[in-house]
Amino acid sequence: MEPNLVSPSQRRNFLMIMLGGVGSLLAVAAGWPLVRFLMPSDTGDAASQVAIDRTLVTPGTAHLFQFQGRPAVVLQTAPGEFVALSAVCTHLGCIVQWQEEESQFLCPCHAGRFSTDGSVISGPPPKPLEILPVTLDGDQVLVG
Amino acid sequence: MIRQTILCCGFLVVLVCGLLVSPAAAQQDETVCIQCHGGLPDALGVPVGEWRQSLHADNGISCHDCHGGDPTDFAMAMSPERGFLGAPDYTAVPEFCGRCHVGVLGDYQESAHGQALQAGGAQCVMCHGNHAVQKASLDLINPESCARCHDYERADKIKGILADTDGKIIAMEEELARLGKLGMAVEAFEGQLFDLRNRFHRAFHTVKEARVREQTGEVLAGLETLRAGVDEIDAGLGQRKLWGGVAIALLVLAGILFLQMRKTYEEDEKG
Amino acid sequence: MSPLKMLVDFLDVRLGVRDIFAKEVSGYLLPRRVNAWYTLGAVLLTLFGLQIFTGILLLVYYVPHADLAFASVQAIVNDVPFGWLIRMLHAVGANVIVIALLLHMLSVLFMAAYKGRREFTWLSGFVLFNLTMGLCLTGYLLPWSQLSFWATTVATDTPGAIPVVGDFLVEFLRGGATVGNQTLGRFFALHVVGMPLILLGLIGFHLFCVKRRGISTPPFGEDYLADELLPFFEHEEHPAGIPFFPNYVVKDAAVICFFLAFLLAIIFYLPGLFFPPSAFEPADPFVTPPGIKPEWYFLWAYQTLKIFPSEIIGLGVQGAFMTFLALLPFIDRGRERRPAKRPVFVTCYVLGILLFVAISIWGHYS
Numbered sequence: 046m047e048p049n050l051v052s053p054s055q056r057r058n059f060l061m062i063m064l065g066g067v068g069s070l071l072a073v074a075a076g077w078p079l080v081r082f083l084m085p086s087d088t089g090d091a092a093s094q095v096a097i098d099r100t101l102v103t104p105g106t107a108h109l110f111q112f113q114g115r116p117a118v119v120l121q122t123a124p125g126e127f128v129a130l131s132a133v134c135t136h137l138g139c140i141v142q143w144q145e146e147e148s149q150f151l152c153p154c155h156a157g158r159f160s161t162d163g164s165v166i167s168g169p170p171p172k173p174l175e176i177l178p179v180t181l182d183g184d185q186v187l188v189g
Numbered sequence: 190m191i192r193q194t195i196l197c198c199g200f201l202v203v204l205v206c207g208l209l210v211s212p213a214a215a216q217q218d219e220t221v222c223i224q225c226h227g228g229l230p231d232a233l234g235v236p237v238g239e240w241r242q243s244l245h246a247d248n249g250i251s252c253h254d255c256h257g258g259d260p261t262d263f264a265m266a267m268s269p270e271r272g273f274l275g276a277p278d279y280t281a282v283p284e285f286c287g288r289c290h291v292g293v294l295g296d297y298q299e300s301a302h303g304q305a306l307q308a309g310g311a312q313c314v315m316c317h318g319n320h321a322v323q324k325a326s327l328d329l330i331n332p333e334s335c336a337r338c339h340d341y342e343r344a345d346k347i348k349g350i351l352a353d354t355d356g357k358i359i360a361m362e363e364e365l366a367r368l369g370k371l372g373m374a375v376e377a378f379e380g381q382l383f384d385l386r387n388r389f390h391r392a393f394h395t396v397k398e399a400r401v402r403e404q405t406g407e408v409l410a411g412l413e414t415l416r417a418g419v420d421e422i423d424a425g426l427g428q429r430k431l432w433g434g435v436a437i438a439l440l441v442l443a444g445i446l447f448l449q450m451r452k453t454y455e456e457d458e459k460g
Numbered sequence: 461m462s463p464l465k466m467l468v469d470f471l472d473v474r475l476g477v478r479d480i481f482a483k484e485v486s487g488y489l490l491p492r493r494v495n496a497w498y499t500l501g502a503v504l505l506t507l508f509g510l511q512i513f514t515g516i517l518l519l520v521y522y523v524p525h526a527d528l529a530f531a532s533v534q535a536i537v538n539d540v541p542f543g544w545l546i547r548m549l550h551a552v553g554a555n556v557i558v559i560a561l562l563l564h565m566l567s568v569l570f571m572a573a574y575k576g577r578r579e580f581t582w583l584s585g586f587v588l589f590n591l592t593m594g595l596c597l598t599g600y601l602l603p604w605s606q607l608s609f610w611a612t613t614v615a616t617d618t619p620g621a622i623p624v625v626g627d628f629l630v631e632f633l634r635g636g637a638t639v640g641n642q643t644l645g646r647f648f649a650l651h652v653v654g655m656p657l658i659l660l661g662l663i664g665f666h667l668f669c670v671k672r673r674g675i676s677t678p679p680f681g682e683d684y685l686a687d688e689l690l691p692f693f694e695h696e697e698h699p700a701g702i703p704f705f706p707n708y709v710v711k712d713a714a715v716i717c718f719f720l721a722f723l724l725a726i727i728f729y730l731p732g733l734f735f736p737p738s739a740f741e742p743a744d745p746f747v748t749p750p751g752i753k754p755e756w757y758f759l760w761a762y763q764t765l766k767i768f769p770s771e772i773i774g775l776g777v778q779g780a781f782m783t784f785l786a787l788l789p790f791i792d793r794g795r796e797r798r799p800a801k802r803p804v805f806v807t808c809y810v811l812g813i814l815l816f817v818a819i820s821i822w823g824h825y826s
Contacts, residue, residue, distance in 0.1 A: 056449070063446050
C-alpha cells in the first residue's frame with residue numbers, strides 16, 4: 046500500500062469542512078418544511094365578505110360576528126341605517142361591549158368608551174374603532 | 190426484589206401478548222331475508238348467492254331495498270303491510286329499478302326500447318341481469334344480447350361512438366384509484382367523474398346516435414378538467430421525489446464522510 | 461476570546477461541564493473491538509427523538525375525536541404544507557424503529573451481551589421493546605381509518621379468550637362494548653402522554669444500566685477474555701479502549717445518517733409500503749373490509765393464534781415464549797459468550813429467526 050502523504054488530522058480537517066457544508070444543506074432541508082408546516086394558514090377569508098341576516102340586527106341592538114378572523118360588530122343606528130365596526134378595543138385589544146341604554150360601546154378592561162361611529166368618547170383608547178364598509182342586499186347585511 | 194421484578198415482568202409480558210392480534214373477525218349482520226332464503230332450494234335460494242356477487246351487495250343495497258318488506262322480523266318480513274312488493278312483472282321492471290335510477294329511467298322511457306315496452310321491448314334486466322347485477326360496461330352491448338330482438342348493426346354503431354370515451358372514463362377511474370392509494374384527497378375528483386360517467390351512461394339509454402354524440406362532447410370536456418387536476422397532483426409528487434432524492438443523497442454523503450472520519454481515527458488508534 | 465469559549469467558561473465555573481465531558485464523553489473508553497452493531501443504541505435514540513418531535517408537530521393539527529380524527533389527518537396530509545412529510549416521518553419512522561429494535565435485540569443475543577450481570581439492561585430493553593409495540597398499537601388507531609378501526613377491533617378482541625376476566629378485559633381496553641370514541645380517547649392519552657413518559661424513564665434507566673455496569677466487550681478475536689465475575693459490584697473498564705468522543709461518535713453519526721436515508725427512501729420511493737388502501741378510507745363500524753391484516757411485526761402473533769386449535773393455547777404459547785425471552789439472562793447462566801463455542805444457542809438463534817420469518821410470511825399470505 047502506498048504511504049498516505051496526508052496526515053489523518055489534515056484529512057480530518059478537510060472532512061470537517063465538507064461535513065459542515067452537507068450539514069448546513071441538510072439543516073435547511075429540515076428547517077424549511079418545519080417553518081412552512083407551522084406557518085399560519087392562508088384561509089382566504091381576508092378578501093371575503095360576511096353576510097348577516099338583517100333580522101339579527103334590530104334597531105338599538107348590536108350583533109357580534111367574526112370578520113377576517115377578528116371580532117366585529119354591526120348595529121342598526123336608525124331604521125335602515127347600518128354601521129359595522131371592529132369590536133377590538135384600540136387600547137389593549139379587549140372586545141368592546143354594547144351599552145344599549147347609553148348607545149355607546151364600553152371596553153370592560155379599562156373603561157374606554159366609543160360612540161356608534163367608532164370615535165373615542167373617553168378613556169385610554171388612542172384611536173377610534175376601525176369602520177368596516179356595509180352594504181345592504183335584500184335581507185342581508187353585507188360587511189366588507 | 191429480583192423475584193418481584195421477574196413476576197411483574199412476566200405479568201406485563203402476558204398482558205402485552207394478550208393485546209396482540211387474533212383472527213376473530215366481526216360478523217356481518219344478516220337480514221332475515223338472507224337467513225331464510227339462503228337455505229332455500231332453486232329459484233327461492235339462488236338469488237341470494239347471485240346477489241352476494243353483485244354491485245348492489247358491494248354497496249350495501251340488500252333485498253328489502255328493492256323488494257320492500259321488513260328485514261328484521263321473520264313473521265312480517267313478506268307482509269304487504271310492511272311494504273313488501275315481491276317480484277315485479279315484466280313491464281313493471283323499469284319503474285321498479287327507476288325508483289333509484291331516476292335519470293336512466295327518464296332516458297329509457299323516451300327511447301325506442303322504452304316505447305316498445307308493452308309490446309315486449311327490452312327492459313333493464315334483459316341486459317343488466319337482476320340479482321347478479323354488475324357495474325355497467327360496454328360489454329353489455331354485444332351481438333348475442335342485441336340480436337335476441339333486432340340486428341346488431343345499429344347497436345354496434347352506438348357502441349363505436351361510446352367506446353373511446355368510455356375507455357377514457359375507465360382510465361381516469363384507474364388514475365384516481367392510484368392517487369387515492371397514495372393518500373391524495375381525490376374524493377372531489379371521484380365525485381365529478383362519477384357524475385360524468387352517469388350522464389354518459391344515461392345517454393346511451395336513449396339509443397339515439399345524436400344524443401350520444403352530444404353527451405360525448407360534454408363528457409370529454411369534463412375529463413379534460415379532471416386530467417389537468419390529476420397532472421397537477423402528479424407534478425407535485427414528481428417534485429417530492431426529486432427533492433426527496435436530493436435529501437437522501439445528502440444523508441448518504443454525510444454518512445460516508447463520517448465513515449471517512451472514523452477511518453482517520455482508526456489510523457490514529459493504530460499509531 | 462471566542463464567544464463559544466466564553467459560554468463554555470461561563471458554564472464550566474458553575475456546573476463543571478468540562479469535567480463531566482472529560483469523564484463521561486471524551487474520557488469514556490469503549491472496547492477496542494467495538495463494532496457497528498454497537499451504534500444501534502444511538503440510532504434508536506435518534507429515531508425515538510424524531511418520533512417525539514414529529515408527534516408534537518402532528519398534535520398541532522390532529523383532533524382526537526371519532527367524528528373529526530380522519531378528516532384532520534386527511535387535512536394534515538393534503539392541506540397543511542409538508543404535513544404529508546411529517547405524517548410519513550412519524551408513521552414510517554415507527555416501522556423503522558421496530559426494524560432497528562429487532563436488529564439491536566438480535567445483535568445483543570448473538571454476542572450474548574446480556575451476560576455478565578447485565579440482566580437489568582436486558583430486562584429494561586425487553587420492556588422497552590414491548591412498550592414500543594404498545595405505542596405502535598395505540599398510534600395505529602388514531603387516524604381513525606378503516607384499517608385503524610378494524611385492526612384495533614381485532615387486537616382488543618384477543619384478551620376475550622382469557623377465562624373468567626376475558627370479557628371484562630376487552631371492555632376495559634375499549635372503554636365500551638365496541639371500539640368507538642371512548643377507545644380513541646384512551647388510546648390517544650396513552651399514545652401521546654402515558655406511554656412516552658414511561659418510555660423516556662425506561663430509556664434513562666437502560667442507559668444508566670449500560671454506563672454503570674460498563675459496556676460489554678464484543679466476544680470476538682483471539683485476545684477475548686471472558687468477564688471475571690467477582691462477588692461484589694464492579695464497573696467494567698476498558699483502559700486500553702478508544703474514546704467515545706470523537707472517535708466512536710462519528711461512527712454513530714454515520715449509521716444514523718444511513719438509517720435516516722433509509723427512512724426517507726421508503727417515504728419518497730415506496731410510500732405505499734406500510735399503507736394498504738383501507739388506511740385511506742374513514743372508519744365505518746358497519747362494514748368490515750376484507751382481509752384485514754395486522755402490521756408486519758404482529759403477523760407472527762396473529763398466525764400463532766391461528767395455528768393452535770384454541771385461542772387460549774395460542775395466547776399461552778405466546779406468553780410463555782415472551783416470558784422466556786424476558787428472563788433469558790436468568791436462565792442462560794453460562795459464562796461463555798463466543799458464538800463459536802455456543803453451537804446449541806446459535807442453532808436455536810438461527811432457527812428462531814427463520815421460524816419468525818416463516819410464520820410472518822405464512823400469516824401475510826394466509
